[in-house]
Amino acid sequence: MRRTRTPSKTSFHLVAGRLSVAAWLAIAACDSGRDAVARAPLSAEQQRIDALLAAGDSLYRGAPDSAAVLWTQAQTLAERLADSSRIARALTGRAQAAKQRGEYVSARQWGEAALRLKRHLGMRHELFRSLNSLGLLAWEEDRTSDATRLLTEAATVARESGDSAGVAKARMNLGLVLQERALYDAAAEAFTEARLQFTTLADTVNLARTLNNLAALQIARGAALDATGLLREARTLASATGDSTLEVNARGQLATAYAAMGAPQRAFVLLDSANDLARRLGAAGELAENLRVQGDLYLEAGDTQHALDVYGQAAILNDSLGQPKEQFTVRRQQARALQQRGNVSAAQRMATTALNGHARHGLLYQMLEDLLLLAELAEEARDYPRADRHLAEARRVARQLDIPLAASQLALATARQMARASHWPGVLHELERTTSLFEMAGPDVRAERLAWKARAYAALGRRREAVREGKAAVATIEQVRAQYAAGELRQRYVAARARVYADLTLALLAQGLVDDAFAVADAARGRELTERLRESREALQRNGRRTTDPPLYVEREANALLARIDALVNRLRLQEDRAPRDRSAALVASTQELRDSLRVARSAYEALRSRLPLPNERHEIASTPATAFTTPQNVKPVLQRHEALVEYFATPEHLVIFAVTREAVRVATIPMPTDSLAARIGLVRELLGQRHAGQAAIPLLSALHETLVTPVQRLLPATVRQWVLVPHGLLTALPFGALYNAATQRHLVEEITLVNLPSAAFLVGVRTMPARPQPVWPSPSFSALAPFTDRLPGSRAEAEDAAAQSGGTVYLNGDASEQQLRTLVQQPGVVHVASHAVVNAHNPLFSRLELRGSATPTSSANDGRLEVHEILGLTVRSPLLFLSGCETAVGNGQGMRFEARGEFTSLANAWLMAGARNVVATLWRIDDAAAARFARHFHTARRRQSTPEALATAQRLMIRDPQQSHPYRWAAYQLSGDGR
Known part of the structure; x- marks a missing residue:
């Protein structure tokens, strides 16, 4: 069995991976019977050997390991009889089984030994099977000339023997070699001939395999929908014949077809099932291929970390199997992931390795992909002469290929080259000239073409056309986004394409379409909390029942x-x-x-x-975007009279600020490159995180106030007292309350109350949710937990003061258990937790709150480590959680480069996702004594003020205290939620 080298990437950057040597499932023609030959009467031992050989043949398709055991037994018995012909037949079977397991050295040794015996004994009728198997093995081992020679001889032997089935098998297997070399017309001719012959012979096993390979060819040509029909027919035949090997291949093929059609979730589901079957069959080669395709899906979704993890697993398997061509393709995809992470130099080294390897094997399509990637990387490194050389070489290689998908990639690369030179008319001409090439491309390739056209129109001042093409690009992205079942991948997918949303936002603003621009800007950020609220509503309507369960x-x-x-x-x-x-x-x-x-x-x-939905989420895939864009008209009714929503949207060169009140929406656009903004935010966080930094941060806080706050103050009426902040990207790591007004010599929190949200859509969703029972003040519905008063001495006073101020219950040390917290948050009461929090930057789902656990934990539910993935599975009814721990509002650790890590990566957002209405959390590591003082101020103020006002009051009191005035002690706290 073998995966062919055909294209399947669903985006411009990934199209070649599936055309690569390791990208597609393909399967060779197999031998399901023996030639009948005249024999002398058989002894009992010979009959037993023949029975073992026949049993191995019958089991091979569905259970190759069991077949190998029978063939080994047959060989042992034949050697006792010195029966060379039966030894040869047993060796042939063992070689096939070894090839199936990826044990190529053993497969070649046994196969060649069997062939030598058969030639010596004149076993003419047995030669085809050995030649066919060894030809396929040579193909597996990247010995193309040997494969061609052996398969050609196999066809000749079959023809001389009058074996029409053998001729068809050899033709089909030669087609695989042609397909790998991207000679698709010749491969299609070979497969079609084989299909007709197998149909005539009623050979359903090999007919199914031929259909499988034709499907791979259709996907390579951009006809993924046609491929699905072929694969359905192939799987039906495979089921009837018990061909498990083909079933693994066909599931992988179908996954790639769905990915090419913009249905990634279906692809994930199929790959999961294919991998499960491959593991049970011991099909290491198939598993390696599926893992690489799965890595491609993660990369396509913008999840580079998981893509690299899966590619690493595939690389280990390929190394163990000795499959260099597959390894070179994995190397290129790893280079793409490193490129997305900004590690250009490492990506260049890896892509160069891939190019050299593919060139050695003469794989032109792979070389084209490698060269296009290297051209991109050289551009990012601003080595433009090298970029031009790589692109010129790519054009030379492309001329040897007649593949529309290859031509469309080259057209996009050429457009990028022209854009670099600001030759925008040339960009439009190139993309219009090649329109027909994109008709069979996947949605991501089409979206990229539309985005480049929009950018060109905008640069030429043709605003209406820029808006038209930009809307079409965003609509295409949204269609694919809706196909992910899991919110995390939906979010990452859009984040990886934020530039398209940014371009459209600016184009709409240039047209004066402020409401539309706001809607697009808000859609560019995470909408998972909003969709979680929608799912909660629907779950209530279904009485909490899930529509389906994972396999x-x-x-x-x-x-x-x-x-x-x-x-x-x-x-x-x-x-x-x-x-x-x-x-x-x-x-x-x-x-x-x-x-x-x-x-x-x-x-x-x-x-x-x-890649899976959260508990209680629907598993069905939406046929249209799951959440409509949120406009100012949706936002205005949910705002309070004294309140404004302030949304920031960072584009590569500009910062766009929207200010929405009940009466109007206003906008300011400020020149501000993202790199410059990131540098300022990183320095501010570094200074504020040092408890003895003094006033060193004030100049930076003042400069950021002038950039981020002063334009908003000019837009809003003086009656606004509360801002609902919706930051974007790196701004999510900024403590807005600490920004300093040099004119008034006051921090922002001294002038305004603040609430933080991931999107305007969430504000609309959470404030239109059915009201939950709220605790009446004073109320016993308050709990404070301090599990480690020995290590955190201030936490005892913090918990006891909070409980005293709130009339609630305090849980200390052993009573502050994980199980206790799980119980409390399911009740409609306020919960305060004073404990350690640990951020896991590499694996954010395992960031945790530390509580007391059982001395002998029986499960993760009572081990004292309440992790993000566990929180996401809870049903939380608390109106307010106060997380008095370190970095509970961020998704990566202190000192790391801050970036938009998404809504699933912080403890605070995990609680919101689980159903909490409001969460107070921290942006950096906090001081134990200062935390106790801050909590006392907050809970005292909360008796007479709203939660946002109480938080602001606590911060103001800390500012006025000379011992606590440094922002390190108070600015880390922020409120997320409905703000009421």
């Missing part, structure tokens, strides 16, 4: 990963608890190995969870 094998994999993670955590705890003097070099090495294994297991679990 059992997915749940089995998830549970197995969690069990492994728990075991690794426990082992790591035991080793880390050892005193430093007892830690030998071997123990240190073992501890690091455990940490690495834990990180790998957590990443695997995150990858699985990222």
